[in-house]
Amino acid sequence: MIVGLLLLLAGLTAPPKTHTVEIRGMEFHPAVLTVAVGDTIVWINRDIVPHTATAKGQTRWDTGQLVQGQVWRYVARRAGAARYVCTFHPTMHGKVVIR
Amino acid sequence: MLPIAMTLALTAVLQAQAPAPAPAPDLSDPEVAHVAVTANSIDIDMAKLVPSHTTNAAVRQFATTMITDHTAVNAQAGALATKLGVTPKDNAVSESLQTGATSARASLEPLHGAAFDRAYMDHEVGYHQAVLDAIDKLLVPTTENAELRKLLVDVRPAIATHLEHAKHLRSQLAAPARTGK
Numbered sequence: 001m002i003v004g005l006l007l008l009l010a011g012l013t014a015p016p017k018t019h020t021v022e023i024r025g026m027e028f029h030p031a032v033l034t035v036a037v038g039d040t041i042v043w044i045n046r047d048i049v050p051h052t053a054t055a056k057g058q059t060r061w062d063t064g065q066l067v068q069g070q071v072w073r074y075v076a077r078r079a080g081a082a083r084y085v086c087t088f089h090p091t092m093h094g095k096v097v098i099r
Numbered sequence: 100m101l102p103i104a105m106t107l108a109l110t111a112v113l114q115a116q117a118p119a120p121a122p123a124p125d126l127s128d129p130e131v132a133h134v135a136v137t138a139n140s141i142d143i144d145m146a147k148l149v150p151s152h153t154t155n156a157a158v159r160q161f162a163t164t165m166i167t168d169h170t171a172v173n174a175q176a177g178a179l180a181t182k183l184g185v186t187p188k189d190n191a192v193s194e195s196l197q198t199g200a201t202s203a204r205a206s207l208e209p210l211h212g213a214a215f216d217r218a219y220m221d222h223e224v225g226y227h228q229a230v231l232d233a234i235d236k237l238l239v240p241t242t243e244n245a246e247l248r249k250l251l252v253d254v255r256p257a258i259a260t261h262l263e264h265a266k267h268l269r270s271q272l273a274a275p276a277r278t279g280k
Contacts, residue, residue: 026256048175049168049257068171088164091263 018042023051028094035076035098044071055082124192126241132180133187138230139169141200148207152215157268172254179250220269227262
């Protein structure tokens, strides 16, 4: 029983994960990312041209300009969903879901 | 309607090879590099016209992106040319691009405001479509060096995205005013 309780606690306190969104070929990969509260999301620009990942609507986060090879980290603090775009290239869209 | 001379110049180059066995301009890698750098520089120069010709925020933002992106591509092309020991070499395709750009610029310069916005975005739609066609039908097929070819292939999605962005912006602008011609 004690062992079971410990396992349960271990499950509840699973360490946060890090997820990566690659920007390449003028697209976000993956375009839709689902993470848990506490997880970290890393955007990395693999393209020659600069990009941003900028949240739309009420959610406020913005990578700012990312040149080739540059990364930006965001810790998911609250549950919710946010769509985001590259402000330089408005045809590029992504979405983050935090559960 | 703006004469899209540069587009026509590129189109003429491409159409020359349309009847199947007609020879494509057989460009060497230094010539391909020169065409690529010229094409980027032309769009940078065209975008630099924008701030003094329009207050339209979306058009100005597009132009800023063109300067940023094409400058980044040219920096990459320059670095690769240095690495490969290639000196970009002027050629007929580059010259026809430059001639077309001079003509297009002359058509844009007298325009201001909404008329400029339409003409500039028309130009950008035609220009990026022509560059895409040139990458696919002329530049990639003729390039021998794998790294130079990869750069062209890597740049293609950016050009395609610029084209979609330009088409969208153009569709947001009011219809062209009648000129009576």
